[in-house]
Amino acid sequence: MKRAIFPGSFDPFTIGHYSIVLRGLELFDEIVIGVGVNLSKKSLFPIEKRLEIIEQAFKNDQRVKIKQYNSLTVDFANEVQANFILRGIRTVGDFEYEHTTADNNHKLSGIETVVLFTEAQYSFISSTVVRDLLAYNKDISRFLPPNVKL
Secondary structure: OOEEEEEEOOOOOOHHHHHHHHHHOOOOOEEEEEEEOOOOOOOOOOHHHHHHHHHHHOOOOOOEEEEEEOOOHHHHHHHOOOOEEEEEEOOHHHHHHHHHHHHHHHHHHOOEEEEEEOOHHHOOOOHHHHHHHHHOOOOOHHHOOOOOOO
């Protein structure tokens, strides 16, 4: 079985994240979405709400699992017996960060990172943009996966 993790803080999980997972399911038998605790980030949504949002998005797909983790990503991958790390890239800056992280993860554990480029219609969407829109009471429904309500 080809199992990948899709790690992130997902504050909140956007339609861009959703698209990466759907496309990843064409490559992998199962994807475990790992909602990580990032101590350097101040979260808008508590971890329980972030997990709930992702569960809403994938409630009818048994190939997607959702778990919280508070460890190195490679340790989480080993914990869930994943062979791959799935990541999405929107910008050149994302590429540089993901390249360095993938190299480090491979050196630490031998795990491979598979990168998918964000589809053009979602390339401007980030969790930061969604949080900013929420701060000004704007409608963010088009930036969220289908079936997701905040």
